[in-house]
Amino acid sequence: MRGGPSRFAEALVALLLPPACREEVLGDLHERFRSPAAYALDALRTVPLVILSRIRRTADPGILLMQALALYLAFLAAARLAAPSLIQDQLGLPRLAFPAVMALLGLILDDAYARPGPRSGLHLMRGPVLGAALALLVSQETLPRWVALEGCALALVFSGAIRLWFPPLAMRAAGPKQTDPGHTEFPMPSKTRLAFFCALMICGAIVISILTTHRPSRGAVTYSEFLDRLQNGQVASVVIDAARSGAVEATLRLKDGGSARTVLPADYRDALRSMRDHLVNVEVRDSGAGVGQMLLKAAPFLALLGVWIVLIIRKAGGQPLPG
């Protein structure tokens, strides 16, 4: 008779444990085996802590913040491209953060479950692909289809690029870069890393800007085009940002599901009359309250940006990152 846990129980625990610590933890649990119930309880109390410890060992806080920022920017850019009204929506920014968080989780899990040692470029891309797949899975339900698809594509590009430039900790630890116990040196100077990241973000912003300019149907429309669409009965609803001085910004929701932005003249009574004539749903927003709302919604993003900048500055000063 086999004096130990069942093969199924052991295989299940082995599946959950990160490969880097699988051998010793499985062996220790086997050695402590008293009964199947005790083994299950032991595994339940041990495995989550082992996974968390592995995540702590393989996650680099600075790079994770960089990734979080890039992923959130990817979904923000996708929303800017495909559905600008989503950004102004009450829960728009948190809705965009959700797939970014899932993509980040994919990257973290990929690092924790990777075998230590060198990895090929293809293996390095496994994390971003897993992250993008997870983000796509959750964003199907929470975001418009095009925002989800474009966001995931941009997230894949951004996180893949960061991944290739700044390899995971577990991979770096395999090299002879250990200068001081508890502090593994980065393979390239942190200022260079920062410059690379800034360049990447600038390139991304330029690409987004170009794409936005070439897709007027989903971006800005002139006042005349707006009136034409109104006359043709294409506009379903309009949100007017009322408190701006001079020109007034408005976001249109079209009947075909798309959206666009336009600028109305300071006196837009004619346009309002025309909207009423064509039974367009009009919502006028007070931008004084809107600014506060926007700041409140952007607070997590700004906090993330702040922490990231602090970490980068600390790193540039030669101080080790926490953890």
Next chain:
Amino acid sequence: MAKADSLGQFEQLVLTAILALGDEAYGVTIHARVEQLAAPKAVSLGAVYVTLDRLEDKGLLSSRLSDPMPERGGRARRYYRLEALGERALGESAETARRIWEVIAEVWGKEWAREWGKRWGKEAG
């Protein structure tokens, strides 16, 4: 020379267990020894792994895998040993504990210290 970090109480227990176990320090034995040291508090095996990882990252410990063992279902053991930095950190912790003890004994009186000394003597057998 690298500076030894100050240790948390649980880290002190784990390092003491490894020091006491010598060449036989691996997950199961370290956990058993830490449970003895932390009694009557219960200690989970997972918490011991987390601390071992952290201490290894700090450079206070090093580890090596043994050959696979049939009694462990063909799995290897990961043996831990104290590094010089770990020994120094543990020594500093012991020195701090001694100073704390001296102050308490001075304030609460020699009678109290003798009482506790007897109690510890009984526990140690």
